[in-house]
Amino acid sequence: MLSADVKQRLLEGVREAGTPFDFKEWAEEARRAFARLKLDGEVRALTPPGYWSGPILELAARESPFRQVFGLDGGSTRPSHFANGMTLCANQAVLVSEPQMELEGMPLEAFRTLALVTHSFAASGGPRADYREEGPLGWWRIHITKDYLRGDIDHVVKGLTDSASEARHALRMAERLELDRDDLLILDGNIFPIGLYYYLASGGSFRWEADLAAFKGAVEILGQHLRLAEFLTGEGAAYVGINKTPQTRYLLNCLDGEVPWADDRQFIRALFHGLPKGELGWTNWFLQERYRAYLSRRAPEGIDIFRELDLGKLPPEDYHVAYFFVYDPRTVGGRGSVIKVEVPQVILQQRDLEEFQLTILGEIARGPGVPNVIRRADSRARITQRERESLMKKTGLPPDLGYNQGRGEPW
Secondary structure, X not given: OOOHHHHHHHHXXXXXXXXXXXXXXXXXXXXXXXXXXXXXXXXXXXXXXXXXXXXXXXHHOOOOOOOXXXXXXXXXXXXXXXXXXXXXXXXXXXXXXXXOOEEOOEEHHHOEEEEEEEEEOOOOOOOEEEEEEEOOEEEEEEEEEOOOOOOOHHXXXXXXXXXHHHHHHHHHHXXXXXXXXXXXXXXXXXXXXXXXXXXXHHHHOOOOOOOHHHOHHHHHHHHHHHHHHHHHHHHOOEEXXXXXXXXXXXXXXXXXXXXXXXXXXXXXXXXXXXXXXXXXXXXXXXXXXXXXXXXXXXXXOOEOHHHHHOOOOOOHHHHOEEEEEEEEOXXXXXXXXXXXXXXXXXHHOOOOHHHHXXXXXXXXXXXXXXXXXXXXXXXXXXXXXXXXXXXXXXXXXXXXXXXXXXXXXXX
């Protein structure tokens, strides 16, 4: 608890740190910056650069060209740590649909794909990545040893867990449901785990002490995202990813000089500052052709990550990520939120860009914030803190807790 004197000092410090903030100038600077984006290197404009807005009610009332809309999300325990040096993470993926439907006499949400990933520095047997199905349950059991991974343990374990469950669930359900051109699949999150792909690119030679790319299980798991794109392309079905918290600097990298925004999300929010609460804002389609090799001094101009991976069955450019940003003023207590809609370029080759964009905007407008199928999938997949702590206790291993957790704070 703050004493009166400390509280007064803090308030004075905060006031001194704060500077007058002109929202109008902030927005005008964003619009000037957007006009000078250099979209001829890492990022290209798929459609003429610009930003627009439209009434939410009109967008929500648009009739969808798709017969069925599916939403997929995963719920994670987050990485948990134990006294024997083991890290554990689990994720379950769930699919829902609008209108609601059944498969093999069961609701879609009865089908789950579960992944359990562990990592250990101790002698704990060799690595493994086994997958099997038991009725509606798909089940990944993955173990990584120190020979393949020594750094960024939480980041990699969490990413592999999410990829193993969510990409596999999307693929197995798309196959069982025989999705085709009349179907739209919406994923919660990015369509490709670009951050993890750096571990595999060029044989994993960027900066890692151990070589994750030599672990065939990890390569198979991260390749599932490409298999999904390939399968849906072959069936003519459409899918997108909804990134609710984009933190990239891809657009900011296209600007010269200093900018006042920490990431693309802040930039887009400034761009749409002042938008009426009854309207959605959106940008043109962009295409990410290269990524900054920020893990290495090599290729400072960026690399084509999909050409470096050499995992795809399609030409590398087919996997390039097309995206646009959406600003929804109804969320975050009226401050509005920015989301990023992603889709592989190959999927867009079969669609009218403007019509497809308006269809996705309609799904978001009916949300609000995110499409209703994503909201429902999130509620079905979520793993609570109580469930997480219960799973940790039932391992029989002593958890590696800090002082705060020992006095009753969440694990």
